[in-house]
Amino acid sequence: MGVVNAQIEFAKLSDAVEIGQLSRDEIEYGLGWKYTAKTVTQLIKSKTKNVVVARTANDLAGFGVMTYCDEQANLDLLAVKSGYRRKHVGSAIVLWLEKVAVTAGAFNVFVQLREKNFAAFSLYEKLGYQELENIPGFYQGIENGIVMAKSLRTMTNVT
Numbered sequence: 001m002g003v004v005n006a007q008i009e010f011a012k013l014s015d016a017v018e019i020g021q022l023s024r025d026e027i028e029y030g031l032g033w034k035y036t037a038k039t040v041t042q043l044i045k046s047k048t049k050n051v052v053v054a055r056t057a058n059d060l061a062g063f064g065v066m067t068y069c070d071e072q073a074n075l076d077l078l079a080v081k082s083g084y085r086r087k088h089v090g091s092a093i094v095l096w097l098e099k100v101a102v103t104a105g106a107f108n109v110f111v112q113l114r115e116k117n118f119a120a121f122s123l124y125e126k127l128g129y130q131e132l133e134n135i136p137g138f139y140q141g142i143e144n145g146i147v148m149a150k151s152l153r154t155m156t157n158v159t
C-alpha cells in the first residue's frame with residue numbers, strides 16, 4: 001500500500017525498449033514474445049492506439065495500451081513494475097485511458113486476461129468491469145482467457 005507520485009503521460013519512442021521488456025516479463029511470460037520494442041514502437045506511432053506510461057521522477061512505474069475503434073475500446077496491455085504495485089498506479093493508468101475513450105466516443109471497454117491472473121481480475125472488477133466469457137486456450141492454447149467489459153456510458157457526463 002502507499003502512494004506513488006507518478007504522472008500518466010503518453011509514452012515516448014525512447015520508452016519502447018522498457019515497455020517491451022515489461023510486457024515480456026510481466027504479461028507474456030510463458031508465451032511467445034509478441035510486444036517487442038519494434039512492435040511497441042509501432043503502437044506508439046499508431047493513430048488508433050494510445051500507449052501511456054506512469055512516470056515517476058526517475059523511473060517508469062508502469063504502462064498501458066488501449067485501442068480505440070468507433071464505439072468500442074480495448075485495453076490491450078497493462079503492467080506495473082513489482083515495486084510499485086498496490087499503490088493504485090494500475091488503476092490510474094486504466095482510468096486515464098478510459099477518460100480518453102469517453103472523449104473519443106467509445107461506450108464500452110473490453111479487456112482480455114489470463115484465467116489465473118487474480119490481481120488483474122481484482123483490479124478490473126474493482127473498476128467496474130464484469131466477466132463476459134471464458135475462452136478455452138485463448139492464450140496460444142496454453143491458458144484460458146477471460147473477457148471482461150465495462151460500460152462507459154455513466155462516465156459521459158464527466159468533465
Ligand SMILES: CC(C)(COP(=O)(O)OP(=O)(O)OC[C@H]1O[C@@H](n2cnc3c(N)ncnc32)[C@H](O)[C@@H]1OP(=O)(O)O)[C@@H](O)C(=O)NCCC(=O)NCCS
Nearest residue numbers: 026078079080085086087088089090091113119120122123
Ligand atoms: C494487475 C496489475 C496491473 C495491478 O496493478 P496495481 O498498480 O498493483 O493495481 P492497483 O494498485 O491499482 O490495484 C487496484 C485494486 O485492484 C485490486 N488488486 C490489485 N492487485 C491485487 C492483488 N495482487 N491481489 C488482490 N487484489 C488486487 C485491489 O482491489 C486493489 O485495490 P487496493 O490495493 O486498494 O485493495 C499488476 O499487478 C501487474 O502489473 N501485474 C502483472 C501484469 C498483469 O497482470 N497485467 C494485466 C494484464 S491483463
